[in-house]
Amino acid sequence: MNLSEIIRERRSIRKYLDRDIPREVLSELLEDALWAPSGTNRQNWDIYVVRGEKKDKLLESVKLAGEIFKPKLKTLFPEKMVNITLNFFRDLGGAPVLLLVYMPKVTYEIRPDMSSLEKYKAEHARFTNTLSAAALIQNILLLAKEKGLGTCWMTAPKNAEDQINEEMGITDKELVSIIPIGYPDQDPPAPPRKGEKIHWIGF
Ligand SMILES: Cc1cc2nc3c(=O)[nH]c(=O)nc-3n(C[C@H](O)[C@H](O)[C@H](O)COP(=O)(O)O)c2cc1C
Known part of the structure; x- marks a missing residue:
């Protein structure tokens, strides 16, 4: 598959085979993914690769997240879709491994009276860290697709x-x-993808 095919054919998968992923496969994938760009090359990210009992414990918290998210989901989707989504939260489709991506914890204040520059300065660290982590995550998704x-x-x-x-014992991220x-x-x-998202100017 070439890159364009990988990008177009990657889908969000919500049902997995009961088949373990060899550690070497995960390791190679993640080492490649870490070549993502990052703001000022800070590489402000951490990936936790979780399986076994700890994964099962995490699933309990994910299920809780589904329950908390339910009222919002109901405003977004019809009932059938809400149920499908909540069902996925119960066991994450039987995925053998969970990847948790973290970034440093930063706090800042945004006030309505701030100028764009003031807002950007205030949220710069979290903004940049989030975008960098997103680049890393997209790498993970595409490399995974390439590996089947x-x-x-x-x-x-x-x-x-x-x-x-709390389950992960993480306090600073x-x-x-x-x-x-x-x-x-x-x-x-x-x-389906929405059209008219590319705006050509001066062509
Ligand atoms: C930032 C982000 C957050 C997402 N969060 C969830 C989520 O919490 N649960 C879920 O089932 N899918 C989630 N998705 C997957 C989207 O629903 C999915 O990418 C979108 O419907 C397009 O489908 P595709 O990935 O198969 O192309 C998320 C995607 C992104 C990019």
């Missing part, structure tokens, strides 16, 4: 971030996303 692995980028678990961090990873047990259709 499925993933689902998830931020909804942040609804139970305190519980997740912010959870960016959780990515279940495993061999896919589904081939979902591509959700």
